[in-house]
Amino acid sequence: xxxxxxxxxxxxxxxxxxxxxxxxxxxxxxxxxxxxxxxxxxxxxxxxxxxxxxxxxxxxxxxxxxxxxxxxxxxxxxxxxxxxxxxxxxxxxxxxxxx
Numbered sequence: 001x002x003x004x005x006x007x008x009x010x011x012x013x014x015x016x017x018x019x020x021x022x023x024x025x026x027x028x029x030x031x032x033x034x035x036x037x038x039x040x041x042x043x044x045x046x047x048x049x050x051x052x053x054x055x056x057x058x059x060x061x062x063x064x065x066x067x068x069x070x071x072x073x074x075x076x077x078x079x080x081x082x083x084x085x086x087x088x089x090x091x092x093x094x095x096x097x098x099x
Contacts, residue, residue: 013037035064
């Protein structure tokens with residue numbers, strides 16, 4: 001993690017970061033800070049001892065996925081995929097069922 005980068009969060013973003021009862025879906029328009037909130041949430045989860053390999057972030061855009069990956073390095077990296085990449089992975093793993 002690059003600790004020199006600072007995250008400035010709005011009150012709504014802080015609610016995303018502080019959510020603590022399982023999985024979370026963040027839906028908001030472009031430029032509202034979804035990516036920043038997800039990065040801060042992952043940092044908080046990892047600080048609380050959640051293994052990065054147990055964290056999955058699915059985002060719509062490749063740009064957001066790349067930005068999130070840029071904050072984490074090596075073994076300290078959560079799994080970050082786009083919605084399309086997850087769909088493709090599911091199809092590949094289940095091609096015998098799909099036909």
